[in-house]
Amino acid sequence: MPTTIVTGSTQGLGLAIAQALAAQPGHRVVLAVRDAARGESVARSLGGDAEVRRLDCASLADVRRFVAEWNEPLTGLVNNAGLQQVAGTQRSADGWEETLAVNHLAATELAVGLLPHLGGGRVLFIGSGTHNPENRTATVFGFRGARFTSIDALARGECDATSERQRGFDRYATSKLLNMVTAMELARRIPAKRTAFFTLDPGLMAGTGLARTAPAPVRVLWSTLLRWISPLLPDTSTPERSATAASWLLTDPGVVARSGEVFDFACRPSSRVWPAARDPELGRRALDETLALLGTALPAS
Ligand SMILES: NC(=O)c1ccc[n+]([C@@H]2O[C@H](COP(=O)([O-])OP(=O)(O)OC[C@H]3O[C@@H](n4cnc5c(N)ncnc54)[C@H](OP(=O)(O)O)[C@@H]3O)[C@@H](O)[C@H]2O)c1
Known part of the structure; x- marks a missing residue:
């Protein structure tokens, strides 16, 4: 039975991806979540073949426990928690630093740890246009793109921004660059027919x-006004629409040959990838330092 693990599937994009996969007859979805009670409630709402496994991505020991307890073939891993x-x-x-730990370090540990079970399977990372300093939508919101220095420095929390908000934005954008770069680099090192990475x-x-730590007025804007006007803005989607693209990446037979690529929510190669993200030397450094x-x-292999 095809089986896909979706991390952080209690809400937002992860929940929508779990729903899209559970709607496919015979597809088993494993909700890897830190709040098992909420996960059980989601699993019941999904119907089909959904089950819950506890996973706290902010603890390397817990990620390793999760990996050690997994002992069956996997068709997909979605590194969505963020x-x-x-x-x-x-x-x-x-x-x-928590953003790096959850968004990048845990995602990489899971992908590498579960690789022995992912023969013929796929790993999906979730990127973001915020990594790209030339992305106008992101810069309007205050992002200035990824600022990769070294994995050690980022893990220590070093950051040259002068406000908490900017530090948060920089760390988030950098973690999303690292998600993309990691998928690209794993695709360089591992044949697609063994495991494909997107x-x-x-x-x-x-x-x-995602905006839960923002000041209250920003949270209100995020949940109301921005939601209403977003169809008028470039680069906007909904969890449901993006989940359809995720589901396609996880199941379409033709896409495997494009391992390493970044796709947008319309299932097209993303036009928002910062050219620097494709530098193999960055990929080599980021993955080696992370490992x-x-x-x-x-x-x-
Ligand atoms: N929203 C956007 O505009 C946007 C744009 C680009 C990329 N993304 C990416 O999309 C992904 C999902 O984000 P979202 O927008 O759907 O946000 P969200 O609604 O906040 O969902 C994030 C999920 O991650 C889980 N999570 C957070 N910390 C965790 C931890 N330590 N261990 C396990 N799970 C943890 C959360 O669990 P709890 O429910 O327990 O808190 C939640 O289920 C993220 O990777 C994000 O970077 C989002």
Whole structure:
């Protein structure tokens, strides 16, 4: 039975992806969530073949426990769990800056740890146009693009921004660059017929829980006005629309040959990828430094 793990599937895009997959007859969806009770409630609402496994991406020990407990073939992993922390620096259980830890380090550890079960399968990372300093929609909102220095420096929380909000934006944009770069680099190192790696650039999806640490007026705008006007803005989508693209990337037989590519919410190659993200040297450095920090290695093929 095709089986896909979706991390962070209690709300927002992850929930929509779980719904899209569960609607496919015979597709088993595993909700990898930190709040098991909410996960059970989602699983009941999905019907079909949905089950819950507890996973806290802010703890490397918990990610490793999750991986160690997984012992069956997998057709898909969706590294969706993510956060944007604009209310001050937070640390993961391992002492790493939380945005990097959850959005990038946990996603990479999961992908690498589950690789032995993903023969013939696919891994989907979730990117964002905010990584691109030339993306006008993102710069209007205050993003200035990814600012990759080194994985160690980012894990320590080093950041040259002068406000908490800008630090949060920079860290988020950088983590999303790293999601894309990691998918591209894994696709360079691992043959697509073994496991394929993709990034979905889901567009701006106003109203999700992503703005939860923003000041109250921003949260209200995010959930109301921005949601209403977003159809008029470029690069905007909804969790449901982007989930349809995710589902296509996870199941379409023809897309495997395009492992490493970034697709947008309309299932087209994304036009919002910063050219620097495609630099193989950046990919090599980002993955090697990440594996070194995690103390993990790619399994021998
Ligand atoms: N919304 C946008 O405009 C947008 C644009 C581009 C990319 N994205 C990406 O889309 C993905 C989903 O975001 P969203 O907008 O749907 O936001 P969301 O509604 O806040 O969903 C985020 C999910 O991640 C989970 N999560 C957060 N920290 C976690 C942790 N430590 N362990 C396990 N799960 C954790 C949350 O769990 P809880 O429910 O327990 O909090 C939630 O289910 C993220 O990767 C985000 O970067 C979003």
